[in-house]
Amino acid sequence: MSASHRFEESDELRLVIRADSFPEAAVEAGRALAEMAGAAAPVEESGGWAEVSVEAADRAALLVDWINELIFRAESEGWLGTDFEVVECSPTRLRVRARRLGWPSRSLPVKAATLDRARVVDDPGGVTAEVTLDL
């Protein structure tokens, strides 16, 4: 099991994830968001886990919705997830437990994930997922 991510820049920021599987890619997307936020401000441990679930038309839209859900939780509920456990994953539904880290500023450098060229592609090495982020 392995996953990694990188950011590619054009006018905005594109998140590119390589992972063994789609659930791993979703977890990596959550980690990437936390990494971006962590670079901007410190987080406070608050403990506890929260379950987050999203449904969408396909895996690319699912990944976009998942990132948007994490952005919303940070802004409205004041926490970020950095550790994740996938509870359920299908091509149209994703249910994840996320460990809550307090995020008092409720602000993130990412405002939204977009469907702009969003894609999830299976390949012999696993999965490549790409999402453009609005900053």
Place this chain on the structure above:
Amino acid sequence: MTQARTEFPATRIGPWLYEIPKSARSDMRVPARIYADAQLWQKIAGDRSLEQLINVATLPGVTGYVFAMPDVHEGYGFPVGGVAAMRVGDGVVSPGGVGYDINCGVRLLVSGLGLPGLGSRLEPLVHELSRSIPSGPGRSPRYGLDGPGLDRVLATGCRELVARGLATEADLEVTEAGGCLPGADPTLVSQRAKDRGRDQLGTIGSGNHFVEVQVVDQIFDPAIAAAYGLRPGRLTVLIHTGSRGLGHQVCTDHVRELDQAMPRLGIHLPDRQLACAPIDSPEGKRYLAAMAAAANFAWANRQAITHSVREVFRRELGAEGGLRLLYDVAHNIAKLERYGGELLCIHRKGATRAFGPAAEETPEPYRAAGQPVFIPGSMGTASYVLAGADESASRSFGSCCHGAGRAMSRGAAKRAVSGAQLRRELESRGIVVRSPSNVGLAEEAPLAYKDVDRVVEVVHAAGLARKVARLLPVGVIKG
């Protein structure tokens, strides 16, 4: 006529205008027109904005031409700096054609005071502005709204702020649409959007948003400048922000809904971010009503910031500190407008409405001059006041550019320039800078943007709007 160097068969059909014919791609329904000079064209052809413009030209019900303004650059689905008109009868509305920051826009306040009259009070003035107006991502409880209060803002925009003593009737008269887009329905704005926006009224936000204290540096059209009350040396305040997290969430909600509805609606798109719905469909009507509510929130946001600015000016400058709102205009919005007798849904994303004197919607005080248009430059560079021209109605669906246009990614800008160094450079030119972060400053460095002078020159020469005045910054509060 010269053939442009691009993967699309673009033809230069005038000194400031390029055209990509409908035949360039089999799915185009209308040709694309791009306002640019040769140098700007090279930059435009270097990113995905032309491909995105062609994608927009495939949308159902699109009519006339799709247009790109000289500051166009790639966006999400729809290019930033793009204009498209859809027939109401058989056309679609696309949230991607408005953008995430619904009713991002600009307003200009004019002081009776000149820069020399300010003397040593400039730095404390800018400092107090930065203390009074929250900037950067996040929220502020100063103008916090309870549920019913937020719903009233969403339904009536700046009208609610008049009731709260934060706006005047005179302010509404010189705000696009009176600061309230008709048809707004707060019940169609999700609770998530309301949660994100509740404590963001009166805040600048982040990115390229800012409040700038400026001085009128040059007058190009004395008659119109006089009609606008602009004189050389006079202080102005430019406010650039939008609907904050609330607008973002409205866009996210509806792109998601429409993306899922595409198969059912039988619409096939070259880019999912262009997800759309017929204007008169339930999905289309829901988006337009929620978008109008978010637009009203944005006008109220700029009005609340105006109130904060006025408070600081009065406190710091006493009787000399009065500020008159010249105008407020959106550059991310979809509106129903009539052209040649036909009702069209005009999508302007990173494009400013530029109505001339003949347009009914041009406010009464500017009926002789044309609607004011504000083009902010990049941080530390000139901004422009233009006057909308009647010719824009036939040339660009009453639209012109909205800024300099990004030419470099934020990351590249951060690598190219140090925020601390940029701050020192601006300060060495007598510009007082307040920003929550040097990183944010670097992201918005002038080198990351196209040359605003060149962009404005194209708009002026193409007859979309007339140059009226140039403003130079003396104080920057960056989001």
